Structures are given as C-alpha cells and as structure tokens.
Amino acid sequence: MNSISLVLTFSLVAVALVISYKERIGLEKDIIVGSIRAVIQLTVIGLVLKFVFHLNSTLLTSMILLVMVYNAAAVAAKRGAGIGHVRVISFASILVGLTITLGGLISFQAISYRPSEVIPVSGMVVGNSMVALGLLYRNLLASFSDRREEVEVKLCLGATPREAARNLIRNSIKTAMVPTIDSMKTLGIVQLPGMMTGLILAGTAPEVAIKYQIMVAFMLTGAVTIAAFVASYWAYRSFFNSRAQLVNEQ
DSSP states (O other): OOOOHHHHHHHHHHHHHHHHHHOOOHHHHHHHHHHHHHHHHHHHHHHHHHHHHHHHHHHHHHHHHHHHHHHHHHHHHHTTTSSSSSHHOOOOOOOOHHHHHHHHHHHHTTSSSHHHHHHHEEEEEEHHHHHHHHHHHHHHHHHHHTTTTHHHHHTTTTHHHHHHHHHHHHHHHHHHHHHHHHHHTTTTTTBHHHHHHHHHHOOOHHHHHHHHHHHHHHHHHHHHHHHHHHHHHHGGGGBTTTSOOOOOOO
C-alpha cells in the first residue's frame, strides 16, 4: 500500500463523520481525535518496535510487556469503578493470564521469546483480556446491585460470602468469556481475523496463516478465561466487609 492509497482511506472516516453529523450523534470530535491519535500512536509505536526488534533485548521486551499490561489494567479498572483495589486486581489478572499463555506457547515451541514474536502475541492477549475484564466488572456490579436481596438471604442462612456470591461470580466469568468463544465459533465462516488476513496479504501461504490463527484462537480463549477467573474471585470480596456482611452498594 502506498501513501496516497493510505490517505484516500480517510474517506471512509469521512463517511462516519457525515453520518454522525447528520444524525446528530455527536461523535464528530471523538472520531477526528481518534483518527489523529491512531495515526500518531501507530507511527510512534512503529518506530519504537523497529528499534526494539533490532535490539532484541529480553529485558527491554519484558519491560514493554509490563507497560502494556499496566495500561490495559488502567483502562479495565475504569469499568470497575467502585470495586476495591480494582486496578491491582486488573493488573494481576491480566499478568497471570499473559504469563501462563506465553509460558505455554514458548514451552510448546509455538513461538520463541523474541520481541518480534512475543510483543504482537502479547498485544492480542492483553487487549482481549482488557475487554473481558471490562465486561466482567460491569456484570459483577450490576449483579450485586440487582440481586442484593438474594445474596443477603444466603448470608442469613449461613452461607459464606463466596458461597453467597458464587452464582454471580460464575455469571460474570461467563459474560467475560462469551465474546471470545463466539468469535472462535465464527472463524473462517463469518470473519477472517486480522492476524490471518495480515499474513496472507504479506504473502504467507494460507495453510500456514491458518495454523497461526488457530493458535491465536486457542491462546485468547485460555488467556481470557484465566484473567476473568482470577479477577472475579478476587473482586467479589470487595462487596463484603470483614464480618462477612454485604456492604452498601458500590
């Protein structure tokens, strides 16, 4: 793709601007700011990655992964405002999911710990985990608000906080997992995912690109599940006090 073709693709953004303006949706500013930020951020990260890939430093690669996890945790934490220590919970949950996933892929020799392989894969893991935790927090907050009496009744009958909240926890984990599972179900039928499409456009044989995409699908399912599990069984505790009583609404 040449520069002129890339510039011309902005016409697609212009369509969104026109629709937003005519329908009075009010997203014109956000669309313009988002477009500018996307260009600047991707240009900068492209230069940074070129330097990192050339340097091939394990320490620097690990630091970049931690920065990615921290930023994702900060974004996910906004969806869980009112949950105690939500940023710490988000950071730990995403990090655990990323560590187990990367550890598995490296031990299976699917990838090696090189920045050119680890950073793109980690970006997908961290990004999907971030979205999953956002869904989980919102569901958990809504569930404790809507089903407050149910939890209190169980506590009165002698249930522990974990037992009283178990159905809410499981439902929140399910909510976080469903988009990833649905996406996996439609691979190759409804959508040709970004990684596979990118590899094919780069000249990689379709059968090779498919293998990588299958790996990514399995990887994301595991990572999202682990992150959601850790976050939910940690976050629910903030809805109870030290005397195992349900606290006021978050």
